[in-house]
Amino acid sequence: xxxxxxxxxxxxxxxxxxxxxxxxxxxxxxxxxxxxxxxxxxxxxxxxxxxxxxxxxxxxxxxxxxxxxxxxxxxxxxxxxxxxxxxxxxxxxxxxxxxxxxxxxxxxxxxxxxxxxxxxxxxxxxxxxxxxxxxxxxxxxxxxxxxxxxxxxxxxxxxxxxxxxxxxxxxxxxxxxxxxxxxxxxxxxxxxxxxxxxxxxxxxxxxxxxxxxxxxxxxxxxxxxxxxxxxxxxxxxxxxxxxxxxxxxxxxxxxxxxxxxxxxxxxxxxxxxxxxxxxxxxxxxxxxxxxxxxxxxxxxxxxxxxx
Amino acid sequence: xxxxxxxxxxxxxxxxxxxxxxxxxxxxxxxxxxxxxxxxxxxxxxxxxxxxxxxxxxxxxxxxxxxxxxxxxxxxxxxxxxxxxxxxxxxxxxxxxxxxxxxxxxxxxxxxxxxxxxxxxxxxxxxxxxxxxxxxxxxxxxxxxxxxxxxxxxxxxxxxxxxxxxxxxxxxxxxxxxxxxxxxxxxxxxxxxxxxxxxxxxxxxxxxxxxxxxxxxxxxxxxxxxxxxxxxxxxxxxxxxxxxxxxxxxxxxxxxxxxxxxxxxxxxxxxxxxxxxxxxxxxxxxxxxxxxxxxxxxxxxxxxxxx
Numbered sequence: 380x381x382x383x384x385x386x387x388x389x390x391x392x393x394x395x396x397x398x399x400x401x402x403x404x405x406x407x408x409x410x411x412x413x414x415x416x417x418x419x420x421x422x423x424x425x426x427x428x429x430x431x432x433x434x435x436x437x438x439x440x441x442x443x444x445x446x447x448x449x450x451x452x453x454x455x456x457x458x459x460x461x462x463x464x465x466x467x468x469x470x471x472x473x474x475x476x477x478x479x480x481x482x483x484x485x486x487x488x489x490x491x492x493x494x495x496x497x498x499x500x501x502x503x504x505x506x507x508x509x510x511x512x513x514x515x516x517x518x519x520x521x522x523x524x525x526x527x528x529x530x531x532x533x534x535x536x537x538x539x540x541x542x543x544x545x546x547x548x549x550x551x552x553x554x555x556x557x558x559x560x561x562x563x564x565x566x567x568x569x570x571x572x573x574x575x576x577x578x579x580x581x582x583x584x585x586x587x588x589x590x591x592x593x594x595x596x597x598x599x600x601x602x603x604x605x606x607x608x609x610x611x612x613x614x615x616x617x618x619x620x621x622x623x624x625x626x627x628x629x630x631x632x633x634x635x636x637x638x639x640x641x642x643x644x645x646x647x648x649x650x651x652x653x654x655x656x657x658x659x660x661x662x663x664x665x666x667x668x669x670x671x672x673x674x675x676x677x678x679x680x681x682x683x684x685x686x
Numbered sequence: 687x688x689x690x691x692x693x694x695x696x697x698x699x700x701x702x703x704x705x706x707x708x709x710x711x712x713x714x715x716x717x718x719x720x721x722x723x724x725x726x727x728x729x730x731x732x733x734x735x736x737x738x739x740x741x742x743x744x745x746x747x748x749x750x751x752x753x754x755x756x757x758x759x760x761x762x763x764x765x766x767x768x769x770x771x772x773x774x775x776x777x778x779x780x781x782x783x784x785x786x787x788x789x790x791x792x793x794x795x796x797x798x799x800x801x802x803x804x805x806x807x808x809x810x811x812x813x814x815x816x817x818x819x820x821x822x823x824x825x826x827x828x829x830x831x832x833x834x835x836x837x838x839x840x841x842x843x844x845x846x847x848x849x850x851x852x853x854x855x856x857x858x859x860x861x862x863x864x865x866x867x868x869x870x871x872x873x874x875x876x877x878x879x880x881x882x883x884x885x886x887x888x889x890x891x892x893x894x895x896x897x898x899x900x901x902x903x904x905x906x907x908x909x910x911x912x913x914x915x916x917x918x919x920x921x922x923x924x925x926x927x928x929x930x931x932x933x934x935x936x937x938x939x940x941x942x943x944x945x946x947x948x949x950x951x952x953x954x955x956x957x958x959x960x961x962x963x964x965x966x967x968x969x970x971x972x973x974x975x976x977x978x979x980x981x982x983x984x985x986x987x988x989x990x991x992x993x
Binding site for chain 2: 468469563564565566567584587588590596597598599601604605606607635638639641642643669672673676677678679680681682683684685
């Protein structure tokens with residue numbers, strides 16, 4: 380088993396969907412990534428920052444999921460990052476209502492010493508300067524996975540490109556891949572992104588699944604068709620966490636095993652959207668995950684006879 | 687091997703895409719369905735109508751693909767159905783420029799006597815009254831597959847619903863499934879459609895693949911990710927033709943074999959869009975299809991170890 384360093388936000392979210400709304404609940408990219416990675420018993424450490432207003436019980440929750448939190452800085456006099464958003468009826472688009480950076484504004488990440496030799500690094504979505512800071516603290520990572528979004532393309536493109544040049548895998552959604560490359564075809568876009576650095580490109584298409592590209596090879600994982608998506612918040616992070624966690628746990632970073640990691644991430648993401656925030660991921664049982672993976676097999680595996 | 691009756695348009699198409707435009711070329715739902723079905727050596731017969739302006743060489747082309755054309759009526763004094771369309775830059779939407787029904791207006795389909803005992807019927811997209819006329823001529827079909835579109839929902843909904851109540855499989859695109867049922871979720875929509883008659887519902891999502899529903903089971907086939915879609919005309923018909931042809935050839939109408947049929951149809955559709963009209967399907971070799979099916983295996987098959 381490989382160690383896994385997770386950097387990203389640990390935050391409060393307030394969410395409104397057609398099904399209801401929440402007060403401030405536990406959220407943040409590193410939270411979803413960590414909870415997902417814990418499902419496959421990866422040895423994960425969270426590198427992030429929260430304020431004095433962050434409840435002890437949330438930290439206990441992360442610890443209970445076997446996540447190392449010695450790299451989770453608590454700034455007593457500061458306030459925790461807060462995001463609030465409202466989803467439209469189609470659940471594919473949302474408006475951000477509030478973004479309060481708070482302690483995140485001057486975040487200087489510190490990777491715990493006993494995780495600086497980790498083989499796998501998962502850079503969750505936040506400022507590219509922070510992601511870069513984490514990469515620089517790692518001794519000899521074998522697999523660095525980057526998640527990012529259009530906000531950083533709009534505001535800190537040069538810095539983001541520097542991060543992209545240093546990672547092995549990038550996960551990005553379809554519109555962002557098009558924005559980053561100016562190419563409509565995702566096949567062409569993925570090739571351009573590979574030229575920027577990453578040997579592996581994962582393009583997330585939400586309800587339309589995810590594509591994994593490597594050299595001339597392509598793998599596709601569908602999203603599980605659902606009667607109802609309750610809250611999409613954190614689904615992309617959960618996918619990335621399941622992906623990185625699966626790879627860290629197995630220690631096999633081949634393209635063939637990445638296929639399994641993509642399916643694992645997709646399975647966990649399909650749970651995430653069933654309830655608000657982290658509610659469905661917390662205490663998710665191995666048996667439930669096992670059954671969901673079987674559903675993915677049923678959904679995608681066939682046995683055509685090639686003459 | 688089962689016999690396959692194919693009803694649908696045999697037509698002239700004039701197509702404009704960002705890559706170029708054509709004069710009147712061979713088109714029509716039954717044409718694409720027939721060419722696709724011929725790939726798997728199904729014993730197919732085309733039931734359709736053309737005018738005196740329809741070239742002998744096109745009829746010879748269908749015959750050369752082992753299609754029975756004794757049910758292809760030629761009305762000497764009439765003109766062949768003509769459709770002209772222009773695709774937008776994203777290739778997902780198009781404007782119809784011209785629709786001339788011509789001989790199709792009073793089409794009274796006649797299934798050749800030696801195909802009235804066929805096990806499989808593929809009702810290509812055209813007026814529901816014609817589709818109904820074909821169903822009534824069949825003695826004891828084991829599998830009736832229906833393809834249709836929103837035009838008939840808008841104009842002849844009651845008649846279309848009568849056809850839907852009599853078929854085993856319906857293929858329909860995602861927006862049409864939503865229009866027909868008033869449901870946004872495709873899972874919920876498929877359940878409502880199954881209540882209308884068909885035991886199997888295939889929802890086509892274009893570049894996002896296709897879903898097969900039966901009772902509580904779901905299968906998903908992706909579209910092959912392509913650098914460039916040259917001309918989408920006929921892709922849906924080719925998919926349906928590959929699907930019905932595969933089932934007719936194998937004589938196995940189980941859900942598990944329908945998975946293979948969906949993959950087969952998807953593979954043929956991925957060829958169709960590479961050139962204008964039927965150009966890529968004509969003379970497509972078994973070897974090419976075999977290689978494409980292997981690509982679909984690479985694209986979708988994984989080997990995750992379930993603990």
